[in-house]
Amino acid sequence: MPRFAQLVMGPAGSGKSTYCSTMVQHCESHNRSVQVVNLDPAAEHFDYPVMADIRELIEVDDVMEDSFLRFGPNGGLVYCMEYFANNFDWLESCLGHTEDDYILFDCPGQIELYTHLPVMKYLVEQLQQWEFRVCGVFLVDSQFMVESFKFISGAMAALSAMISLEIPQCNIMTKMDLLSKQAKKEIEKFLDPDMYSMIDDSNSRLRSKKFKKLTKAICGLIDDYSMVRFLPFDRSDEESMNMVLQHIDFAIQYGEDLEFKEPMEKEENTSPNFDEFFQDRADEPSS
Numbered sequence: 610m611p612r613f614a615q616l617v618m619g620p621a622g623s624g625k626s627t628y629c630s631t632m633v634q635h636c637e638s639h640n641r642s643v644q645v646v647n648l649d650p651a652a653e654h655f656d657y658p659v660m661a662d663i664r665e666l667i668e669v670d671d672v673m674e675d676s677f678l679r680f681g682p683n684g685g686l687v688y689c690m691e692y693f694a695n696n697f698d699w700l701e702s703c704l705g706h707t708e709d710d711y712i713l714f715d716c717p718g719q720i721e722l723y724t725h726l727p728v729m730k731y732l733v734e735q736l737q738q739w740e741f742r743v744c745g746v747f748l749v750d751s752q753f754m755v756e757s758f759k760f761i762s763g764a765m766a767a768l769s770a771m772i773s774l775e776i777p778q779c780n781i782m783t784k785m786d787l788l789s790k791q792a793k794k795e796i797e798k799f800l801d802p803d804m805y806s807m808i809d810d811s812n813s814r815l816r817s818k819k820f821k822k823l824t825k826a827i828c829g830l831i832d833d834y835s836m837v838r839f840l841p842f843d844r845s846d847e848e849s850m851n852m853v854l855q856h857i858d859f860a861i862q863y864g865e866d867l868e869f870k871e872p873m874e875k876e877e878n879t880s881p882n883f884d885e886f887f888q889d890r891a892d893e894p895s896s
């Protein structure tokens with residue numbers, strides 16, 4: 610039986626921890642059990658129940674206070690993540706092995722973890738060895754995406770993560786509830802973007818001719834291969850959360866192997882011919 614995981618990534622403050630807690634509540638209301646693992650050694654606040662917390666293994670404050678290491682906050686975090694990568698057995702003991710596992714990993718916001726450091730890749734490989742099907746969920750704050758040049762940077766960041774992790778990835782624009790009606794309308798063009806038209810956007814700050822050419826080449830590449838799409842995530846809208854979850858489930862084929870479970874209270878009334886009934890149905894030729 611496979612297990613399922615979402616690796617919730619994205620820049621600092623993009624809404625990763627909030628996404629995790631909102632998703633847990635959403636899934637609970639649909640009778641789905643989802644657990645969260647905090648992988649941010651610098652986390653101070655989150656409001657979901659944790660299945661495992663990396664701070665039990667290592668905390669960034671302890672690393673920074675170490676007079677021998679003398680790291681600042683970013684170096685300290687990278688050190689913590691490397692320490693974590695050398696101690697995956699800690700994670701294994703926390704995860705145990707339950708059937709139908711569905712786990713969200715709330716990752717730190719340091720973007721270098723998803724661009725050139727190998728730690729997240731090691732984590733993905735380890736999870737795959739433990740039979741997890743992993744989907745990358747890359748969050749970008751919609752507030753920073755309403756202009757072409759910002760959008761291009763966001764798309765490039767999402768693309769770096771896709772390239773370095775080599776797993777299915779859903780890119781998500783968060784905090785849609787904060788946008789005005791007008792801004793929501795404007796942002797639609799960024800969800801399924803026509804990258805070529807971005808270049809000609811009159812609001813664009815891409816003034817330099819030389820860099821415009823480079824940007825045009827990059828946009829052309831992203832557009833021609835349909836590499837980056839974004840899904841809107843509005844935590845005040847059930848429909849939006851459903852859509853995001855469906856995309857991710859589809860990417861990791863969640864649900865395909867789930868066994869049919871009979872509701873508990875009906876078990877007593879189960880007819881002795883229950884299995885035969887389903888067997889007969891299965892034998893019937895499909896029309």
Ligand SMILES: Nc1nc2c(ncn2[C@@H]2O[C@H](COP(=O)(O)OP(=O)(O)OP(=O)(O)O)[C@@H](O)[C@H]2O)c(=O)[nH]1
Pocket residue numbers: 619620621622623624625626627628649716717718719783784785786787842843844
């Ligand atoms: N209105 C609104 N606010 C949000 C949403 N998502 C996050 N926020 C707010 O944005 C801030 C940052 O959210 P977090 O969930 O902590 O972001 P994060 O990506 O986990 O941040 P780091 O772990 O520090 O990288 C908090 O004040 C949240 O309340 C959202 O969908 N809507």
Ligand SMILES: [Mg+2]
Pocket residue numbers: 625626627649652715
């Ligand atoms: Mg967080």
